[in-house]
Amino acid sequence: MTHRWLHLRLAAPLVAFGDVAIDHVGPTRDFPAASALTGLLANALGLRREETSAHQALQDRLVFGAMVIRPGRLLTDIQNAKLEKKDCGWTTWGQPDVRTGDTYDSPHRRRRDYLADHDCRVVLRLHDLPEGPDLDRLAEVLDRPARPLFIGRKGCLPSAQLFAGWLEGENALEALKAIGLPGRAFWPAEEGGGTVRDISDMRNWRTGLHGGHRRVSEGEIA
Template identity: 30%
Template sequence: MTSVLLLRLAGPLQAWGSAARFARRTTENAPTKSGVLGLLAAAQGRERDADLADLAALRFGVRIDQPGTRIRDFHTAHHADSGKAMPLSERFYLADAVFVAGVEGDSALIGQLHDAVQAPAFLPYLGRRSCPPAAPLDLGVHRDKGLLQALREVTWQAGDWHREEVGSHVALDILVDCPPGEQPHATIRDTPLSFDPRHRRYALRGLLTTQVTPPEEGPGRPRPPHHDPTAALRTT
């Protein structure tokens, strides 16, 4: 039996790189499978060199509820030991974006991931450590529908200002893993095989794209209280 876990990914900044190299760190227009599975692995407390086969086998999809704005930042750093200045790097982010990401798989594993999201072992972040979420991630487990149906039916998660700006009946883009045997619309190398910093490895996956006009109101669009993801790090 399979289930779907949905996550609301919203924050001041997000960065979902799939081909970042050297001094130029780019971001995709939507969360990557490696980034979201990395978030879930961290929530479970998995080590960087842990086996990822069960997570990589999950079907992944994302809906772009609020595209955000791409911004560029110049980043400086110094070597921790020598204090020597490191090369200037160019980093790109998505500002004020909102996404609904989902994973579909065995109900037992989905249940474990849901528990981990509600009480994460490590602080979750949206692609980079400098990008904490602005609100709780959890949009619940859906046991009576598949991934694509769940992404189609969840309430529009965009902020009120964006909803007023673009109006109703907007068409939202959905990107989901291409099932075996079907022709993908695009491919991306973002299926994680290993997060080991000594040798990170990723595999290609196929994508299918579609659009949906989501319900504007109803269950699934949280109005969370004040949320500070770093509160647990401070001492009184």
């Protein structure tokens, strides 16, 4: 059975496809996680953070594959911040965001990895359910999002239109091949081919914690 697939181009001067974070270290992977795509689409739809059931339902419906067209250069940002009790934050709603915490005794330090000039493509469809958005709705909100979109972190603004058109294929691998560009890719393991491995990219949106892993196949598309 041939499916219609949403083609996304995730390209920016800096992108961050968050991997499993430990302590203050925030690494990045080469491909977007299921949770990252869920957050991107939910932001475009205008879902609020506390609408956890809607986020979870959207993540559970995702079927996707991804391919790196142009590998980015790893860039590591070491951040040091010492916040005072009186410090205020800039907002978009017309008044400063005042801190309620106390002054830090020492700087807050963390490491964040990015990919510079990375170009990743995603092919995506949804399991059919009677409720929730369909692919046409997602294509619409990606072009006219409810809020500004970013690729991983708020400083990672897209350099190209995210919605790159429609593709057809029996599965994610065939849809990736339909892009017509070479690259390193992954797709659902049940489709066969490639090297099978486990990835931890699921989120439990109700608890905000790690939500498990899944099996994918990885390989080169000529």
